[in-house]
Amino acid sequence: MDNTYYNPADLAKFGNISELQPEMGRKFFDYYGEVFKEGALTEREKALIALAVSHAVQCPYCIDAYTTDCLQKGADENQMMEAVHVAAAIKGGAALVHGVQMMNKIKELSM
Amino acid sequence: MAFPVKSLKAQQSQFADSFFQLEVLQQPRQQGDYFPAFSSKLQESGLFPLKPTGTTILQINVGKMCNQTCRHCHVDAGPDRKEIMTRATMQQCLDVLARTPQITTVDLTGGAPEMNPDFRWFVAELSKLGKTIMVRCNLTIILANPKYHDLPEFFKAHQVQVVSSLPYFQASRTDAQRGEGVFEKSIKALQMLNAVGYGIEGSGLSLDLVYNPSGAFLPGSQTSLEAEFKRRLKSGYGITFNNLFCITNLPVSRYLDYLVSSGNYESYMQKIIDAFNPVAAAGVMCRNTISVGWDGYLYDCDFNQMLDLKVDARASQHISEFILEYLDSRYIMLSQHCFGCTAGAGSSCGGETVK
Numbered sequence: 001m002d003n004t005y006y007n008p009a010d011l012a013k014f015g016n017i018s019e020l021q022p023e024m025g026r027k028f029f030d031y032y033g034e035v036f037k038e039g040a041l042t043e044r045e046k047a048l049i050a051l052a053v054s055h056a057v058q059c060p061y062c063i064d065a066y067t068t069d070c071l072q073k074g075a076d077e078n079q080m081m082e083a084v085h086v087a088a089a090i091k092g093g094a095a096l097v098h099g100v101q102m103m104n105k106i107k108e109l110s111m
Numbered sequence: 112m113a114f115p116v117k118s119l120k121a122q123q124s125q126f127a128d129s130f131f132q133l134e135v136l137q138q139p140r141q142q143g144d145y146f147p148a149f150s151s152k153l154q155e156s157g158l159f160p161l162k163p164t165g166t167t168i169l170q171i172n173v174g175k176m177c178n179q180t181c182r183h184c185h186v187d188a189g190p191d192r193k194e195i196m197t198r199a200t201m202q203q204c205l206d207v208l209a210r211t212p213q214i215t216t217v218d219l220t221g222g223a224p225e226m227n228p229d230f231r232w233f234v235a236e237l238s239k240l241g242k243t244i245m246v247r248c249n250l251t252i253i254l255a256n257p258k259y260h261d262l263p264e265f266f267k268a269h270q271v272q273v274v275s276s277l278p279y280f281q282a283s284r285t286d287a288q289r290g291e292g293v294f295e296k297s298i299k300a301l302q303m304l305n306a307v308g309y310g311i312e313g314s315g316l317s318l319d320l321v322y323n324p325s326g327a328f329l330p331g332s333q334t335s336l337e338a339e340f341k342r343r344l345k346s347g348y349g350i351t352f353n354n355l356f357c358i359t360n361l362p363v364s365r366y367l368d369y370l371v372s373s374g375n376y377e378s379y380m381q382k383i384i385d386a387f388n389p390v391a392a393a394g395v396m397c398r399n400t401i402s403v404g405w406d407g408y409l410y411d412c413d414f415n416q417m418l419d420l421k422v423d424a425r426a427s428q429h430i431s432e433f434i435l436e437y438l439d440s441r442y443i444m445l446s447q448h449c450f451g452c453t454a455g456a457g458s459s460c461g462g463e464t465v466k
Contacts (some may be wrong), residue, residue: 012381043335071324073331074339076281 011061044073051080052087116163116180118186118189119365120347129419135367135376136447147379150450154387161398166435168400170218170460171196172232172235173206174412175405176464178223178255179183181289183323185363185417190229195222198229200407200430205236214435218400218460220247220413225259237268245272250300256290264441272317273309274356274425274460275301277293280343283323300422302351310352321462323358327375330357330456333463347372356462359383361451383450391457393463403430412442413460414451420444 005075009076018025036046047069119127126132138156139145144413174195177188208214217237224230224246253262266273275297280283282294287295299320305311310318320340324330337355344350360366362380370376381396397411403420407430410416424441429435457464 026296038332038335041334044339068328071326071328074279076279077283 002094006060008064011064014061044070044075047073048075048079050081052083055084056087115343117188117366118175118187118191120163120179120187122167124368124373126364128150129417130136131447132363132418133234135371136362137301140377145246146384146447149445149447149453150186152271152401152453153392153445153448156392156393157387161395161445163439163441163443164398164401165212165213166401166439168216168218168396169204169208169214169403170220170400170413171403172220172223172405173201173224173233173334174199175222175286176226178226178252179223179290179293182250182369183288183325183360183366185361185366185414186222186265187417190223191390192428194405196405196407199309200405201233201236201280203430205233205240206243206404207430208240209320210434211433214242215225216243216245218245218247220460223249223252225262231265234265234269234271238271243272244269245274247299248273248275248300249289250275250277251289252296253303254296260303263304263309266304267307267309267316270316272319273304274321275304275321276321276323277340278325280340280347283291288325296346298350301344301352302348305350310350312351319354320352321356321357321358321421321426323360327370327373329359329386330458332355333456348443354462356460357456357458358460358462359451359454359458361448361458363448364417368459378446380450383454386454387450387456388453388465390465391455392453394457395449395452396459396461396464397452400460401438407431409433414448415444418446418447418448 015025015029018029036043036050041049047066050062051066051070054066056082112429113237148279150159153161172186175186175188175192176190177186177192178190178194179182180189208217219230219234221227225248227233227393234244235245248262248266254261276289277285278288285294285297286292301310304318307316309316310315321433322330322336322340324341330336333355336357340355341352344352353418362370362376367376368378397415400412402410402416404416409422409424410420410429412420420442421428421444422438423444424437427437452458452464
């Protein structure tokens with residue numbers, strides 16, 4: 001097998017993080033399960049948000065998991081790609097909005 | 112990937128051979144060890160050997176002939192399949208039903224059951240027996256030929272419950288699974304069914320849709336998907352229906368071929384094994400259903416039928432020798448494909464089994 005930092009098989013071992021800290025692990029997974037239950041947002045809407053965030057944080061495990069989850073929950077391809085664009089827009093916007101800070105600094109330093 | 116136009120049998124594929132399929136399902140994983148056996152999972156749940164709870168449904172497969180060659184089809188049905196039930200075998204089914212009041216529902220499937228030349232005669236005779244009649248209609252058959260255009264009226268005249276496959280509310284995933292142009296024709300057929308009252312509140316005419324995933328993933332929550340299907344089909348096409356049944360694809364025939372050839376086989380098996388639910392296992396449909404093949408042989412379900420796993424009741428393996436007492440005390444035949452029916456909220460021809 002290629003020697004890489006990311007191994008797809010590790011996704012299925014996510015639960016193993018509880019081995020070294022059972023109490024915190026249990027609390028995290030209970031919380032995680034609660035978050036993704038149908039509530040004010042549907043399970044499908046939550047899966048689409050998770051897919052967008054997965055791209056923003058560039059987590060390959062999360063992209064794998066939430067692409068599958070979105071398909072299972074009936075999201076269509078357009079919705080999924082729009083969710084990724086939302087992530088891209090926020091990440092791009094977050095970089096660009098700092099342009100105002102740059103412009104302020106230019107103003108401060110310039111005659 | 113190009114859409115198949117021929118059945119696996121016509122292509123002389125290994126996956127047309129039930130023995131080969133069972134071998135694939137039993138083989139070790141790439142890493143050398145084996146998936147847990149379905150029977151051992153049942154044992155852990157106190158359900159082994161699996162026995163019927165009492166047969167109330169007779170599912171009759173009237174033939175493998177179909178106007179479609181869907182990529183996931185466990186029957187390997189298609190226009191090139193000629194195996195269809197004769198009127199004589201249908202008569203044997205009618206004789207059994209007439210003397211078996213415990214069986215209250217008859218579920219007709221195929222192929223496209225409507226393509227059997229004796230289909231209408233059979234439905235008319237079944238309706239005289241006062242049984243609930245379900246027909247698994249693929250929708251496009253209604254538009255396939257002018258002689259089928261009146262099927263909605265025919266179904267209505269015999270108070271048939273129509274159950275139809277529609278894997279998605281958009282063309283992309285529907286056509287990827289069922290063939291180019293199937294979505295558009297399915298929509299027209301649904302509108303024709305609605306026009307005679309099917310799926311319309313208060314009409315008493317039941318129109319249920321079947322969702323099964325177009326790929327190597329499991330179905331999501333039936334309640335949530337039903338709400339989304341209802342919203343999209345109503346707003347996009349003015350279509351209404353009663354229930355959405357979510358069915359998990361079982362690794363049999365074309366779907367098994369797809370899983371293996373796309374490299375998804377092991378991960379899919381792992382998914383359905385990881386999702387094993389003892390509550391779903393207790394409610395599997397083989398416990399209240401007997402499946403009849405086109406040639407009259409009896410099976411625990413339509414999937415076992417396609418794997419040539421006949422019922423384990425030697426004195427009653429054919430409709431001509433149907434004895435309910437023997438059949439209701441049989442051991443149900445199991446293999447690794449059964450994990451598909453016990454995953455998550457369960458899967459049956461009537462959708463989820465865990466309510």
